[in-house]
Amino acid sequence: MAFLKASCLPTLIFVLLLCNIRASDAQTPPLAEGLSYTFHQSSCPQLESIVRSQLQTELAADIGQAAGLLRLHFHDCFVLGCDGSVLLNGSASGPSEQSAPPNLTLRPRAFVIIENIRSLVHAACNATVSCSDITALAARDAVVLSGGPNYSVPLGRRDGVSFASREDTLANLPPFNATAANLTASLALKGFDVTDVVALSGAHTIGRAECGSFERRMFPTPDPTMDQIFYTNLLQTCPILNTTNTTIMDIQTPNAFDNRYYVNLMNRQGLFTSDQDLFTDNTTSGIVTSFANNQTLFFENFVIAMIKMGQLNVTTGTQGEIRANCSFVNSNNTLSLPAMENANDNQKIASY
Ligand code: HEM
Ligand SMILES: *[C@@H]1O[C@H](CO)[C@@H](O)[C@H](O)[C@H]1NC(C)=O
Ligand SMILES: *[C@@H]1O[C@H](CO)[C@@H](O)[C@H](O)[C@H]1NC(C)=O
Ligand SMILES: *[C@@H]1O[C@H](CO)[C@@H](O)[C@H](O)[C@H]1NC(C)=O
Ligand SMILES: *[C@@H]1O[C@H](CO)[C@@H](O)[C@H](O)[C@H]1NC(C)=O
Ligand SMILES: *[C@@H]1O[C@H](CO)[C@@H](O)[C@H](O)[C@H]1NC(C)=O
Ligand SMILES: *[C@@H]1O[C@H](CO)[C@@H](O)[C@H](O)[C@H]1NC(C)=O
Ligand SMILES: *[C@@H]1O[C@H](CO)[C@@H](O)[C@H](O)[C@H]1NC(C)=O
Ligand SMILES: *[C@@H]1O[C@H](CO)[C@@H](O)[C@H](O)[C@H]1NC(C)=O
Ligand SMILES: *[C@@H]1O[C@H](CO)[C@@H](O)[C@H](O)[C@H]1NC(C)=O
Ligand SMILES: *[C@@H]1O[C@H](CO)[C@@H](O)[C@H](O)[C@H]1NC(C)=O
Ligand SMILES: *[C@@H]1O[C@H](CO)[C@@H](O)[C@H](O)[C@H]1NC(C)=O
Ligand SMILES: *[C@@H]1O[C@H](CO)[C@@H](O)[C@H](O)[C@H]1NC(C)=O
Numbered sequence: 001m002a003f004l005k006a007s008c009l010p011t012l013i014f015v016l017l018l019c020n021i022r023a024s025d026a027q028t029p030p031l032a033e034g035l036s037y038t039f040h041q042s043s044c045p046q047l048e049s050i051v052r053s054q055l056q057t058e059l060a061a062d063i064g065q066a067a068g069l070l071r072l073h074f075h076d077c078f079v080l081g082c083d084g085s086v087l088l089n090g091s092a093s094g095p096s097e098q099s100a101p102p103n104l105t106l107r108p109r110a111f112v113i114i115e116n117i118r119s120l121v122h123a124a125c126n127a128t129v130s131c132s133d134i135t136a137l138a139a140r141d142a143v144v145l146s147g148g149p150n151y152s153v154p155l156g157r158r159d160g161v162s163f164a165s166r167e168d169t170l171a172n173l174p175p176f177n178a179t180a181a182n183l184t185a186s187l188a189l190k191g192f193d194v195t196d197v198v199a200l201s202g203a204h205t206i207g208r209a210e211c212g213s214f215e216r217r218m219f220p221t222p223d224p225t226m227d228q229i230f231y232t233n234l235l236q237t238c239p240i241l242n243t244t245n246t247t248i249m250d251i252q253t254p255n256a257f258d259n260r261y262y263v264n265l266m267n268r269q270g271l272f273t274s275d276q277d278l279f280t281d282n283t284t285s286g287i288v289t290s291f292a293n294n295q296t297l298f299f300e301n302f303v304i305a306m307i308k309m310g311q312l313n314v315t316t317g318t319q320g321e322i323r324a325n326c327s328f329v330n331s332n333n334t335l336s337l338p339a340m341e342n343a344n345d346n347q348k349i350a351s352y
Helices: 013-018 047-061 064-078 108-125 131-145 166-172 180-188 194-205 228-237 260-266 273-280 285-293 295-309 330-335
Strands: 208-210 246-248
Touching (some): 047 064, 108 131, 180 273, 194 260, 194 273, 194 285, 194 295, 273 285, 285 295
16 A cells, blocks of 8 residues: 555546545654653553543533534644643633634633543642643543544643743634645644645534634625535524524534544535635545545544644653643642633633
8 A cells, every 4th residue: 555655646547536645554653752652651540541431421411522622632732732731821712812813712611621630630640640641632532432533642741831822823723714725834834744634624523613713605605615505504503794603513413523524525515614625625635535435544544643733842851840730830820719610611712
């Protein structure tokens, strides 16, 4: 299968369809310096079972939090690296004056879930596990418990001591109106290839979005790449501009982590420009089709891309710290009250 990794030969149509799609012998990405699969094995052997069992309880109560947790890890890693910065009060998740587009709308309950797990883990193992490691494990378990692939998570991240500015957030999170070319270019800067771009976007097989994230595809006139019936149905949720109503992102199986997202794109039922353009653009459409046709192939490539994402600009070794409260850096922790313990999703944090 090695030939699939070779550059495409434009004269061979069948090769064009296959190019950029990794062969099934694709390797797990290399480990970033300071991370390992066994990092907490002797210091906190209960870690993964604590995370898993806590999430089983949380997701049984609200499966929507799986999407919230997966997105939290993405935002953590893309902005300043996977260092728990997204969890800090005063970051993109925090006060509105620091809010930044691309409309973060992270779920408040997801922050609480992470902090509750931290508290259980530290009770069992002392402060040996960072909030960023817990976020990475929670994202993996959110995928698994939604029906997606299991994979081992490299561990050993430490938490950062500064939060992301609005500018950092804006510069690093692609906007929903990005084209496939925009995504490919911006994710290349972080070391992702075109297959990673398509695979990571498959996270939109679960979760919800506000009308504001796609209404410009509906008004004043429908985007020609949007299916007519899909558009008509969306008009019920988003009848006018500027509502804060939400809709599910995968109209076939909204809470299942599967490959229906790609089938939706082929049916022109993708929600964002950044989704639908992956099928419109002929540099990515072949990958969309291959994932729509083969869920195993999608899962394999999603895992590779997630392991890469989870290692972006990690803080390790003696850098950073192990936070004693995920919302605050330790030097500020004396000021802290358990501010978010009662948060629920009725209090929406609209950050972009
Ligand atoms: C490729 C560029 C991406 C863009 C432009 C993008 C954009 C968005 C937008 C606009 C929303 C809806 C926010 C709202 O209206 O409330 C959203 C939701 C979501 N995104 Fe992405 N995203 C991208 C990549 C990712 C990645 C890499 C992941 C995870 C691996 C991810 C996971 C999610 C999830 C799970 C949701 C649903 C959140 C919820 O239901 O609370 N996204 N994304
Ligand atoms: C689907 O992808 C997997 C993983 O790459 C591969 O082993 C399998 O042969 C593919 N199945 C089909 C029907 O192509
Ligand atoms: C932390 O942020 C949340 C959400 O913005 C806010 O409700 C809470 O008051 C903050 N806590 C502290 C101690 O600043
Ligand atoms: C989302 O971001 C866009 C573009 O910056 C902005 O116009 C819109 O008001 C934001 N929506 C919300 C709910 O914050
Ligand atoms: C946690 O730290 C305390 C105080 O240093 C120590 O007595 C205890 O054995 C530690 N617990 C574990 C599980 O390492
Ligand atoms: C998932 O992967 C983790 C880490 O490799 C492993 O400990 C766990 O047993 C796996 N779970 C399942 C259900 O395969
Ligand atoms: C620590 O607290 C101070 C005072 O509230 C605040 O100005 C600063 O931004 C906080 N730093 C971090 C990294 O949260
Ligand atoms: C997305 O929309 C914003 C605000 O309307 C605009 O400034 C930006 O150029 C657009 N980006 C793309 C990739 O179209
Ligand atoms: C990305 O989108 C902008 C519009 O905001 C466009 O001007 C630019 O050329 C695009 N970049 C790439 C690499 O496609
Ligand atoms: C969406 O918002 C509009 C106006 O804010 C409201 O009238 C309508 O009932 C909402 N629709 C749904 C499906 O929530
Ligand atoms: C939507 O909100 C934006 C800014 O919040 C405003 O400029 C625009 O006029 C509004 N559009 C409608 C149709 O209300
Ligand atoms: C892809 O699309 C571009 C522009 O739409 C076109 O010029 C090019 O020939 C297409 N390439 C293939 C392989 O279809
Ligand atoms: C983050 O990682 C990228 C790619 O590995 C690197 O180019 C960049 O300099 C790093 N940024 C920081 C702030 O360390």
